[in-house]
Amino acid sequence: MNNDVTLHKEDLSDELRLMLSILSMDHKAEITFDLQELLRHADWDRFIELARHHRVFPSLNHKLQKLKTSGIPVFVSQLFQRDYYRNTLQMLTLSGEMEQLAKLFSDNGIRSLFLKGPVIAADLYGDVSLRTSCDLDLLVPIVDLERTEALLLSCGYVKDDYIVSVLNDWKWRHHHTSFMHPDKKIKVEVHWRLNPAPAKEPKFDDLWERRRQSSLISRPIYYLGREDLFLFLVSHGARHGWSRLRWLLDIKQLLEQKVDWPKLNQLLRKHQLSHIGGQALLLLARLFTVPLREEMKPLINDRRAEWSAEDAMFYVHRMINLHSPPIPEDVDRYHRKYLFGLLTVRQKLVFLASFLYPYPEDARTLPLPKPLHFLYFPLRPFIWGWRKLRHTNKDNETYM
Numbered sequence: 001m002n003n004d005v006t007l008h009k010e011d012l013s014d015e016l017r018l019m020l021s022i023l024s025m026d027h028k029a030e031i032t033f034d035l036q037e038l039l040r041h042a043d044w045d046r047f048i049e050l051a052r053h054h055r056v057f058p059s060l061n062h063k064l065q066k067l068k069t070s071g072i073p074v075f076v077s078q079l080f081q082r083d084y085y086r087n088t089l090q091m092l093t094l095s096g097e098m099e100q101l102a103k104l105f106s107d108n109g110i111r112s113l114f115l116k117g118p119v120i121a122a123d124l125y126g127d128v129s130l131r132t133s134c135d136l137d138l139l140v141p142i143v144d145l146e147r148t149e150a151l152l153l154s155c156g157y158v159k160d161d162y163i164v165s166v167l168n169d170w171k172w173r174h175h176h177t178s179f180m181h182p183d184k185k186i187k188v189e190v191h192w193r194l195n196p197a198p199a200k201e202p203k204f205d206d207l208w209e210r211r212r213q214s215s216l217i218s219r220p221i222y223y224l225g226r227e228d229l230f231l232f233l234v235s236h237g238a239r240h241g242w243s244r245l246r247w248l249l250d251i252k253q254l255l256e257q258k259v260d261w262p263k264l265n266q267l268l269r270k271h272q273l274s275h276i277g278g279q280a281l282l283l284l285a286r287l288f289t290v291p292l293r294e295e296m297k298p299l300i301n302d303r304r305a306e307w308s309a310e311d312a313m314f315y316v317h318r319m320i321n322l323h324s325p326p327i328p329e330d331v332d333r334y335h336r337k338y339l340f341g342l343l344t345v346r347q348k349l350v351f352l353a354s355f356l357y358p359y360p361e362d363a364r365t366l367p368l369p370k371p372l373h374f375l376y377f378p379l380r381p382f383i384w385g386w387r388k389l390r391h392t393n394k395d396n397e398t399y400m
Helices: 014-024 033-041 044-053 057-066 074-107 118-125 142-154 204-209 226-239 246-255 261-270 274-288 294-300 303-316 329-342 345-356 360-365 370-390
Strands: 135-139 158-160 176-181 186-191
Touching (some): 014 274, 044 057, 057 074, 074 118, 074 135, 074 142, 074 186, 118 246, 142 176, 142 186, 226 261, 261 294, 303 329, 360 370
Parallel strands (some): 135 186
Antiparallel strands (some): 176 186
């Protein structure tokens, strides 16, 4: 198939092009003239900054160890090696905690699927040290959420009660809650959905039926099936604008495994994510020179995939951290528009209709006794208008 997608990457910095070139190399790759030129003119401080921002320094360190060239300054290699060792210790710590949590939940009859962290580092990279993770993410059935939280609290974890809800809107407006262990300094995110609404996604029972068992340790630890993992990785990466290239690198590694493409295409189509899968493949083709194969055609031939891939280059050109507020106003404005553009027509209608459902801000603006919370439905337009008129509260009603 034709690999010549039309994403605009001509204005990428030399340092970013160098980073992408190294990450795209296989073990037999030779140093080309273009790569030599990038090595010769690189701003190494900027290169290090990019590698850390995109969380790809373990893979870069691994590649640089095999790259026979004198073009890499010693201080760069030493710094990446130091970061690599620190990350290895972090991942081993998370692996130990993951084993304990898996046993805890299993012993209490709670089915859990680990979404990221050491399990996918081992699966995708063959080594937990080659991928970074700062926390553990796991998915449980929503009916077991309360018991899961109680078990974590009994182990010394402290819940971050950042979710404010009215009329149980947390069940679909959010998709996870966070816990931090003050002594272990380990963060755990407990998911009851893969993504927030209006995303359409597989039911937990279906994910559980297709689950895989990690070979990382002898104790049973379960994670997503290969096609479900692709669905999760592309939906998660797209929702964050691919602002960290590690998410694309994960998918690049996944594509090197035996993917059941008819099954994957059917799964993405069922959950209205075909254009998101195509977006990821087009970005991989242009940024990491991943070949586009015939079986990928149903995904990459979607015009929405091409448009959204071009839109995502906004994030690739910049070092944007969507998890560290305050987000610059221009980035926030673009991100809202970008997220809305990812939605299908049906999802856009559901999203717009969700504005009619009461928000926690409504309860703060006009406190009512809980038995009268149903009144927020007819009062919602008036409360929203009053808030806008008085400028008393900055609306954060956004799809995240």
